[in-house]
Amino acid sequence: MLCALIMAGGKGTRFWPLSTEEKPKQFLNLIGDQTMIQMTVNRIKPIIPIERIFVCTGEQYVDLVKEQLPELPDRNIIVEPEGRNTAPCITLSAMIIRRYYPKVNMVVLPSDHLIKDEDKFRNTLIAADSFIKENDQAIVTLGINPTRPEVGYGYIKYGNKILKSNDFNVIKVDSFVEKPNLENAKRYLKKGNYLWNGGMFIWSINNVINQIKMYSTDIYDALIEVMDINEEMLQETINKNYQNTESISIDYAVLEKSKDIYVIPSCFEWDDVGSWESLDRYRDKDESGNILVGKSKVIKANNNLIISSNNSVIVEGLSDIYVIENDGKILVGHKSNVANIKELKNII
Known part of the structure; x- marks a missing residue:
């Protein structure tokens, strides 16, 4: 069984003045007739039913989520008291999802990406889910085949250990690489064993919680009550404890330390719609x-x-x-x- 976490708490400052703190880019229709978050949800609904799709967002955006995703159950809106980067967001969300689905795999998706070949994307997620079912201690990330020497993205360097899942290559990750300068970006493109890091991950719900416990103890300890507290006290407990988490990305907190990470090279057309230039490419x-x-x-x-x-x-x-x-x-x-x-x- 597969659940989805969609991270939708960003403020979208790069698209100001169209994107504002009151209505950031994930709630705008930058590319087509649907908003970015609507596109993200509709993209995965053929393989993940709406009751297993969760959205983590800030309190100021809850009404926008409800307005744009009226089918989403209220319990599936996870409210961050404040933005603390992706590691606390994912930990909080995993602990809440585990309350309802204790043995699922979870895919983590940003709310504001453009993906053109949706069937290929869904098939890639299915392959990743199948791999995790057979390797429940592994983490799978989706790496995007680069089409240009891009300096705005992080990269994934992969090694020589290649496995298979549903006819997809699943390759052991060598390292995660920070956003490069243009010279290094050209070198990565030429070498051929570097992929764009699209910020999409698939893992078992219990494994991600265990990974946080192992590598980011402060975050785990701050939020552990969330898994067992009664429903009436849940948001109050989150509000009290969330400020005690370290503000750190999941890349630094877990991915760069974990020993069992794989990547599926993905050839669907993708963009993080992070700049005005991306509109020029796709509008x-x-x-x-x-x-x-x-x-x-x-x-x-x-x-x-x-x-x-x-x-x-x-x-x-x-x-x-x-x-x-x-x-x-x-x-x-x-x-x-x-x-x-x-x-x-x-x-x-």
Whole structure:
């Protein structure tokens, strides 16, 4: 049996002003008609029923989760009192999921990724789940075959030990590598045994809790009450103890220390939608290369990014610019500088 944890507590600052602290990018429809979190849930529903899908988010986003995922049971919304990075988030969620499903495998997914070939993605998850059923002390991560020398992602270096699961290669991880500079990214691409780290993991629920107990004792000790406390006291206990956890990523807390980690090289099209440039890669464009979202129109204009959330925006006779209208703000600039848009936040 497979459960899913979707992490949805991020504030999405890289997409300001479209993404705000009140409504971050996982709750926006950046790529298509669905929001990012809706896409994430609908992507896995064919293999994981909604009652086994859990969302961990901040208290300020609970209403947004309920609004956008009305089928999700209330008990499946795990509320973090504050953001403490991914290790406390995953530990808390694993302990809560174990209350209802004590012997399941769990897949951990970010809420704001784009995956194009969904059938291939689901088949990869099924293969990982099958591998964990046969190797319950192992951790499987999905590594993305790199298509360019990307400096914005971490990498997974894999070794020579290759196993099989459902016709998928499952390869022993050699090491996790931090985001490289451009020279190293080109070298990784050329060497061929490096994959992008997509931040997606599959493990047994009991194994992840044991791994935290072994390698991040402070987090385990702070949250251990969560597994056995009665339902009426659960959120109060979380609120009291969560502040005592170390703020650390699951990569540093567990993955870089664990001895039994494997990767499945995954060839589905993937992007973490972490930059404005990613919209340029994946959003539909008109015949003149313009991306138009909301009440946006262009006249004799080319290669522009125009996003309007509330008011009409019309661009005439201009090329290679961005116009972002949201939350009472209008930002206009050269499209080549869109990656630096968040630097304008302190000016407005």
